[in-house]
Amino acid sequence: MSKALLPGSTIGILGSGQLGRMLAMAAARLGFRCHVYGDAPGPAFDVSVKSTVGSYEDAAAIRAFAESVAVVTYEFENVPLAAVSAAGLSAPLRPGAKALEIAQDRLVEKTFITDLGIAVAPFAAVSSPADFKTALAITGGKAILKTRRFGYDGKGQARIAKGTDLADAFAALGTDAAILEGFVPFDFEVSVLVARGVTGELAFYDIPINTHRDGILDTSSVPSPLGLDHAARAREIAGAIAEALDYTGVLAVEMFYAAREGAEALMVNEIAPRVHNSGHWTIDACAVSQFENHIRAVAGWPLGPTVRHSDAVMQNLIGDDVDAWPRLAAEPSAGLHLYGKNEARPGRKMGHITRLRPRADVPKSG
């Protein structure tokens, strides 16, 4: 505990969105103050002691920001590496730059995971339309073409199937750094939320099953239908990735599950080196949320309990879903969370609701 930040210390957060907001609120619970740096005012500004608007490319401004705080963390993985490295010169950067470097590039990420002996969908680099022939031989004819960098929530992606005009699909990406990923049939998607402390200890939340709507996460529910053995394997995979990254904080690892004869049933889809939408249910269903455990980890504190006290279904409120707030607020046994965004644009994450039920199983001690 010698290096733990004292309560009252200031934590720096890169990114002013809803994840930064929920991180700042979790930090406040523990008596920390937050300084948020964002390229525009955002939901996190409203709950922080200090906020700075600046470009993520402005290394001097980010350096000054880092000098004002005891530790720097980030709420999204697309913050430029140069900026983060600038911050890291003035304050500890947690999770480290390595996690960002790997998670920012799908090709690098999948190679890194494969090198750990962990299964991913077949993939191949595509730098020009001429690469498709070789790539499709690896991935199979049904595949997804993605930008290697800066894609999220289904953006920067195109489905490839028989008859797709490959040159058009490639041109539409607007970059020649692309990856083709084989489409692997799966039964369902889960994600592992693992917290890793500064001294390497791991804590796992129960594993939610995720559903999507229009390429955006719709629901995350615990418990998932994943059996005990597969859940153990899923934790093993996430733990191995966290360790290989020498990670500090909460890491999310999305996985596809498919029952396969004699083959690994779990395949990593992608990792997010940050708190994650599929862990929002932990605010309402656990004594210590993913946000607080991320803060604890980056502050050098002991990790908090991850046990869930209730079964939970988290549902995102996207775009004008949020207009239903009067009805949602009147629901029994639900926690409603609105992010304070002014405008409900289509596809924009405006809030979420977590519906709780008593655990159907009997909680085990230990």
Added chain:
Amino acid sequence: MSKALLPGSTIGILGSGQLGRMLAMAAARLGFRCHVYGDAPGPAFDVSVKSTVGSYEDAAAIRAFAESVAVVTYEFENVPLAAVSAAGLSAPLRPGAKALEIAQDRLVEKTFITDLGIAVAPFAAVSSPADFKTALAITGGKAILKTRRFGYDGKGQARIAKGTDLADAFAALGTDAAILEGFVPFDFEVSVLVARGVTGELAFYDIPINTHRDGILDTSSVPSPLGLDHAARAREIAGAIAEALDYTGVLAVEMFYAAREGAEALMVNEIAPRVHNSGHWTIDACAVSQFENHIRAVAGWPLGPTVRHSDAVMQNLIGDDVDAWPRLAAEPSAGLHLYGKNEARPGRKMGHITRLRPRADVPKSG
């Protein structure tokens, strides 16, 4: 719902302490912004969009504050009535001035409660040492002398027993507006936390049992040993008080329980027209906390569920209790809350911890 505040509206909070802080954090969960007014910077400032330092006696400043917000609420009952009335000219004031007016004066409060047919400990006004003879005849020889106004956490109180120098005790109060309250033996203290919405609907949290240390709340635990019938009576009492005050928000009613042959077992100790320390466990053990239900009520929203999902023991961290944070943070199944206060003075509330256990009973539906 026609008068409900829209998400994004600004809520004004009078008072910058930890209750204001937890109110502001609950408001943020629902997408509200907060403007906090306090006579000194305090824990609530760190989590609010806007904060103003000003005297509670400065009606013009408070009026300006009220003009900047959609509704005004308060975190403590000793804010001067004149100031609150000034605020009420510019924005709805919830809970109303009536609750403050009554709760600010122990004599007025006890008279009000008695007039509702609700039992309180015997009491009598004391305006000079000459009043003791009559007063002691009402209260009995073991009694507590209290200032009528502005006492809290055992401050402004003196125990009266055989041999007490009454003139000295009276002089030590520093005011001639005093009340003598009979010391009534009791088995334990409970408190009822009731939320009342703008349209008069009531919602009750489970009733905690409270213990004290050095005159300050030490623990609040649910469930309490109160039987079903007495719990129902306790809710009836608190509901009647909330209705008589035409109250909007969360009201706390402290009660003594004593098994008595043929007499009312519950006796009201005091009321607090605000969120209350004995309800802090609701943050960790309920989907919607007392803080959020207070915000919902003053915002004209539907009240949220008050059911508890876990058994809970809340313990205050007073003064240097908070130095144990590294150990407390490592506890399993506990939510730790630190208020971000710089200096751990003796008697100062620095934080609290809520220890959760699965409910020992089987939750009932409905």
